[in-house]
Structure formats: C-alpha cells, structure tokens
Amino acid sequence: MMRNHPADHRQLEHDWYDGGLPDNVRLDEGCWLHSSYAFLHYASQRPCGVSIGKASGIYRGTFFNLGLQGEVRIGHYCTLRGVIINTNGLVDIDDYALIAHQVVISDAASAIPPARSNRKESEVAPEAAGETTRQPTIRIGRNAWIGCGAVLLAGADIGMDAIVAAGSSVNGPVPAGTLAIGNPYQLRPLKQQRS
Amino acid sequence: MSGTSATIGYGHLRGDWDYGDLPASIHLGQGCWIERRDSFERCRSQRDPAVLLGNRVQVYTWATFNLEPTGQVEVGEDSILVGPVFMCADRIQVGKRVVISYQVTLADSDFHPMDPLLREQDARAVAPGGDLSKRPPYQSAPIVIGDDVWIGIGALILKGVRIGAGARIGAGAVISRDVPAGCVMEGNPARPQ
Numbered sequence: 267m268m269r270n271h272p273a274d275h276r277q278l279e280h281d282w283y284d285g286g287l288p289d290n291v292r293l294d295e296g297c298w299l300h301s302s303y304a305f306l307h308y309a310s311q312r313p314c315g316v317s318i319g320k321a322s323g324i325y326r327g328t329f330f331n332l333g334l335q336g337e338v339r340i341g342h343y344c345t346l347r348g349v350i351i352n353t354n355g356l357v358d359i360d361d362y363a364l365i366a367h368q369v370v371i372s373d374a375a376s377a378i379p380p381a382r383s384n385r386k387e388s389e390v391a392p393e394a395a396g397e398t399t400r401q402p403t404i405r406i407g408r409n410a411w412i413g414c415g416a417v418l419l420a421g422a423d424i425g426m427d428a429i430v431a432a433g434s435s436v437n438g439p440v441p442a443g444t445l446a447i448g449n450p451y452q453l454r455p456l457k458q459q460r461s
Numbered sequence: 462m463s464g465t466s467a468t469i470g471y472g473h474l475r476g477d478w479d480y481g482d483l484p485a486s487i488h489l490g491q492g493c494w495i496e497r498r499d500s501f502e503r504c505r506s507q508r509d510p511a512v513l514l515g516n517r518v519q520v521y522t523w524a525t526f527n528l529e530p531t532g533q534v535e536v537g538e539d540s541i542l543v544g545p546v547f548m549c550a551d552r553i554q555v556g557k558r559v560v561i562s563y564q565v566t567l568a569d570s571d572f573h574p575m576d577p578l579l580r581e582q583d584a585r586a587v588a589p590g591g592d593l594s595k596r597p598p599y600q601s602a603p604i605v606i607g608d609d610v611w612i613g614i615g616a617l618i619l620k621g622v623r624i625g626a627g628a629r630i631g632a633g634a635v636i637s638r639d640v641p642a643g644c645v646m647e648g649n650p651a652r653p654q
Contacts, residue, residue, distance in 0.1 A: 306522060350523070350544075350563050368615075370563045375613030375632040377562050378543055379521065415564070417614045417632040433649075435615070435633035449633040449649040 278302060294320040294342070300328065307331040307379035319344065319361065327367065333380030337400070341408070349412075352377045355403030355420070362409040366432070371404055371418045407442065427460055485509075490516035490538060503527040506549075510535075515557065518542065523563060529570070537608065545612075548572070551601040556608035556626065567618040570601035607642065 276287040283303040290310060293299060297318045304324065308315065310332040318324060319342035327348025330338055336353045340346070341361035349365045351357055352372040359365075370377075403420050406412065410424045413432035424430060425442030435449040445454045483489075483501055486509040493514050500520055504511055506528040514520070515538030523544035526534060532549035536542065537557035544563035547553055550570035555561070574580050579597040586596040602621030606612075610624050613632040624630070625642030635649040645654040 352563070368564055370614045370632075372563070372614055372632075375562065376560050376611040376629070377614060378541055378560065415615060417564075419614075419632055433615075433633065435631070437632075449635075450647070 288315060290315045292317040294318060294322075296321040297323070299324045300326045304328050304330050308336075309334055309380065310336045312337045316340070322346070331377075331379040336380060352379060353403060354380050356400050357404045357406075358402040359406045360408040360410070360426075363406045363412070364410070365406070365412045366414040366416075368415045369412050369418070371422075373403055373420045375417075375419060427456070429456060484511070486511040488513045490514055490518060492517040493520070494518075495520045496522045500524045501526050505530055506532045508533045512536075515540070529572075532569075544614075550599075551620075552603040553606075554603065555606045556610060558608060559606055559610045559612070561612045562614045562616075562632075564615045565612050565618070566616075567604055567606075569604045569620045571599045571620065574599045 277284065278287065278299060281301050283301050285302045285305060287302050288305055288308055290312060292314055297320060299318065306329065308330050311334045315332055315336065316330050316338045318340045321342060322340055322344040324346045325348055328346050329350045331350065331352040333354030337356045338351055340359045343361055344359055344363045346365045348367045349369040349371060352370065355373055357371055404418055404422045406424045407426040407428065409427050411429045413430055415433045416430045417435045419437035421438050422436045423439040425440055425444065427443045428440045429445045430436055430440065431445060431447035434447055434451050436446050436451050440446040440453065443456055443459050445456050447454065483498060486506065487501060487504065488510045504526045507530040511528060511533060512526055513535040515536060517539050518536050519541045521543045524542045525546045527546060527548050528534065529550040531551065533552045534547050534549055536555040537559065539557055540555055540559040542561050544565060545561040546566045548566060548568035550572065553567055553569050573583050574597050582597050585591055586593055604618055604620065605623045607624055607626035609627045612630045613634065615633045616630045617635045619637045622636050622639060624640040625644065627643045628640045629645045630636060631647030633649060634647050634651040636646060636651050640646055647654050
C-alpha cells in the first residue's frame with residue numbers, strides 16, 4: 267500500500283519499503299543502503315542524524331534506532347552487514363570498518379529502541395547546529411573488524427586495525443592492533459600488524 | 462485479533478505485506494502492541510493458548526516466536542520484548558514488567574538428541590523429504606523468568622533455568638543455571654557481580 271508522499275519525499279530507487287529517508291540523513295556518492303526500513307525506530311533531530319560515507323555498504327538487517335540526540339557517523343568504504351545501533355549519543359565509525367551480522371552497538375545493555383521509550387525527551391531542544399566538539403559514546407577506529415554477534419556498549423573505543431571476536435561483549439578501550447575476545451573480554455596482541 | 466484492543470504496527474499500515482490476522486491460538490491482552498506479524502511466522506504450536514501475552518505487552522520487529530508443536534510461551538503484563546528469540550518445545554514463562562533486549566535467545570530444549578547415533582537418526586528425520594514422526598526424543602525443561610527482570614543484549618538463556626524477580630542479566634551473558642532474585646549476572650559462563 268503506497269502512500270501519497272510530499273514532493274520532497276526521499277525514496278531509494280531499489281527500496282521494498284515505502285517509509286522514505288529522513289531529511290537529516292546524508293548519503294555520500296557510491297554508498298549502498300539496503301532499505302529505509304533501517305529507520306523504523308529513528309527519532310534523531312540532530313542536524314545530521316546519520317551520515318554514510320562514499321562507497322560504504324549498509325546491508326539488510328541494519329537498524330538506526332536513534333533517540334532525539336542520537337547520531338551515527340560512518341566513514342568511507344565501511345561494511346555494515348546487519349548491525350543494530352541503539353543510541354541517544356554519538357557513534358563514530360571510521361573508514362574501512364567491517365561490522366558483521368547480528369552485532370549490537372548500544373549505550374545500555376537492557377536497551378529499548380529510544381524512539382518509543384524516550385518520549386519525555388521531546389521537550390528537550392536539539393543542541394545547536396554546527397557543533398563539532400561532541401564526544402563519541404562509542405567509537406570504532408579505521409579498519410577495525412567487529413565479529414558476528416558481538417556487543418559494543420557505552421565506553422567501547424575500538425582502535426585502528428583492532429578485532430573484536432565473535433560473540434564478545436566490549437565496554438572499554440581496545441588499543442590499536444589488539445584482539446578483544448570473550449565475555450568478560452580479554453585483550454591479546456594480534457600477530458599481523460600494519461607495517 | 463478478535464475482540465481485543467491490541468494493535469499491530471502504528472495504526473497506519475506501512476504495507477499489506479505483514480499484517481494479516483494472527484492464528485487464534487495467539488492470545489493478546491488489552492493494549493498489546495505488535496510491530497510485525499512476521500514475529501509469529503515460526504509459531505507451529507498445537508497448544509491453545511500457544512502464546513499468551515498479558516495486557517500492554519510490546520513486541521518489537523526483532524522478536525521471534527519459534528515454537529515446536531508442543532511449545533507454549535506466556536508473557537506477563539507490561540513486559541517489553543525488544544528482540545527475544547523464543548526457541549520453545551516445552552514452556553517459557555516470562556513475568557510482569559520484564560525487559561528483554563536485542564538478540565536474546567531463550568531455548569527451553571536441546572532440540573536434538575545428545576547421543577551421537579540418535580542424532581544421526583534425527584538428522585535423517587529432519588532432512589528435506591524426511592519423516593518427522595521418526596524423530597527421537599530430546600531433552601527439554603521449562604524456563605521461568607520472574608517479575609521485573611532485565612535481560613541484556615545478546616544474552617542466552619538455556620533450558621530449565623529459573624531467573625528470580627528483579628535479576629539483571631548482562632550483555633552477552635550465558636545462563637545455564639538458576640539465578641537468585643535481585644542478582645546481577647554477567648559473562649560467559651555467567652557469574653554473579
């Protein structure tokens with residue numbers, strides 16, 4: 267059942283879902299977004315709620331469950347294979363990051379999609395446009411690899427070239443070139459380092 | 462949906478693709494909210510009720526009710542089911558005001574025999590074109606979750622587990638034994654914090 271949309275309604279050409287893209291979502295040249303269904307629980311009122319860099323692929327099963335202050339920045343050449351991002355803060359994903367199936371990136375372990383659960387925040391005005399000093403609540407560094415089913419909680423700070431093993435749960439810093447594995451997670455050096 | 466004030470979706474249809482009637486054996490309390498009918502696509506229970514949701518239970522798009530013909534799931538009022546996958550061959554009972562977050566699996570059964578030869582027999586029975594009536598028995602035991610429990614992202618709750626009221630289960634925790642009321646459990650294997 268297609269609805270009548272205003273003239274400026276942004277719809278992906280290939281989309282099976284007619285929800286449309288929110289106005290404050292920026293897609294760079296050559297990126298791929300599987301469907302606007304990713305914005306089913308999206309309430310961000312930031313100047314730019316989600317930005318997707320050039321040639322990054324956002325595939326089936328990915329969701330941006332953002333509260334009014336939620337913001338996700340995705341760099342160039344990233345692969346998001348089906349991740350749920352649940353935040354009212356800033357999630358910063360640098361270039362070349364690889365995020366596997368069934369990963370959840372969330373500010374809290376017992377997360378509920380903020381679009382429905384944080385209704386009281388509707389009285390809070392969005393912060394000023396153009397603000398650039400906001401600190402990420404969760405950061406994923408350049409070329410980091412997040413394995414299937416891993417959970418990244420508030421405080422997770424994944425360094426460049428680091429790997430989070432499948433099924434691990436991380437809520438702190440993982441230095442560059444390090445493997446984080448297990449629950450609670452342990453840190454181990456990776457044999458292969460950037461030369 | 463007969464005769465209840467439950468709603469599916471946001472009251473305006475986003476498409477005809479997902480909003481047919483639910484089977485009669487799925488009973489919804491007053492004011493339930495179901496985001497997506499597809500959550501019940503794998504509900505093969507022959508019991509009635511197969512699924513019993515209390516008043517004002519919320520079921521998000523990520524929730525999945527995967528019930529064997531013998532399975533039954535009951536959820537208490539005001540619970541929020543964000544992303545539980547109920548793998549149920551016996552019975553899973555969830556209390557009131559429980560929050561279950563993304564990618565949580567609750568499995569009340571092994572679903573396959575532990576004995577290797579019986580498992581080969583099971584593999585032939587469940588193979589395409591196989592005879593499901595020749596499946597050997599496997600172990601199941603009910604799961605009981607108390608009131609006001611929170612279950613964190615990606616946790617795994619295994620068969621026979623009872624979680625006491627007010628307990629908190631951390632992200633990615635694997636729970637294979639009973640959890641006392643009010644306890645905070647984290648890790649794999651899960652330990653009290």
